[in-house]
Amino acid sequence: MEVRELNQLEEAPMHLLLLADPSQSLNEEYLHKGHCYLGVEANDIVGVYILLAQSSTTIELVNLAVAQQFQNQGIGKQLINHAIQVAKNNGYQTIEVGTGNSSIGQLALYQKCGFSIYAVDRDFFVKHYDEPIFENSIHCRDIIRLKQTLG
Template structure:
């Protein structure tokens, strides 16, 4: 598997991105501002993440997705590790990520990768998405904010 930055001339894997975030408007917004990285096997994109600078010392993974048929094979963890390494190597002190309160698997994965919960944006999904999101039989209402410290001051 190869992880690389998506070239400006390439179209982003919108189907994958929309699997992780159902709002085309939100996805388009952070695609314009962020850097997109893809995981490939045999020239097929099987994973993606979008990284965006948030503050002088931090970046945020705005979207991360792995093709359904490739989930459970450690690809998500490799994408997260790539984001951590890229962020650290570019001099940022923190990497952030947010996920829904109903995203049980993602919450576990991010914590296994070293992220810690730093806050909750209550009713984020109710305010920002026109349609209700139900995941794992749970109403997705709140954004769980997580962070990993990469460089101490």
């Protein structure tokens, strides 16, 4: 799989970004403020993520998504590792990521990739989203924040 930055002439794969975050307006904001990367296999976009600078030393990985037919094939891990490398290459000291309390698989994957939980934003999804989100039969209420120190 090739991972490359979205170029200015391309449209972002909103259908994939909406898998990671159901808010169209937040996705558009992330695209405007951040850098979008595509995982491409045989000319098909199979995954996506956005890196969003939080400060001169910290960058956040947001909206990581893999197309459903390509899930459980290691693509998410490849995209995370690519994001970590991009962050290192650009001189960031810390990379952060947040995911829902109901995102059991994602929580495991981020920890396998070297991230550690450092905070919980309680009731984030209840306060900021109009419709309740359910995943794995769990009400998604909180954001679990994870980070990794880059060295």
